[in-house]
Amino acid sequence: MRIGPSEAIGQSRVDTLRTIMQTIRFIRHLEELQFEAMEGNNLAALDALLGDDPRYAHPDDNTETKSEFLEHLRTGKLRYKSIDIVQVKTRVYGTQRC
Helix, strand or coil, rough: CCHHHHHHHHHHHHHHHHHHHHHHEEEHHHHHHHHHHHCCCCHHHHHHHHHCCCECCCCCCEEEEEEHHHHHHHHHCCCCCCCCCCCCCCCCCCCCCC
16 A cells, blocks of 8 residues: 555645745745836835835845835836846745634
């Protein structure tokens, strides 16, 4: 008798792992949309995609609020020519549903 992954670790665990992987793919897709909007200077898309609370950090150690970040893009003080993703690490903390 052959035992598949569901039987080996339990169906609920398989369902949880599937949900986590779908969530990770969704988050990565949102990041891709964000980077495309940054490269295209699409302020409306960025306003919808970015959270209001965090501070945004840049490679030069400068940090700014969302409104400062969008204003710098709007005025041309900040411009993204291209964004190259070198490495992505996704961490999952817990499995609670919101």
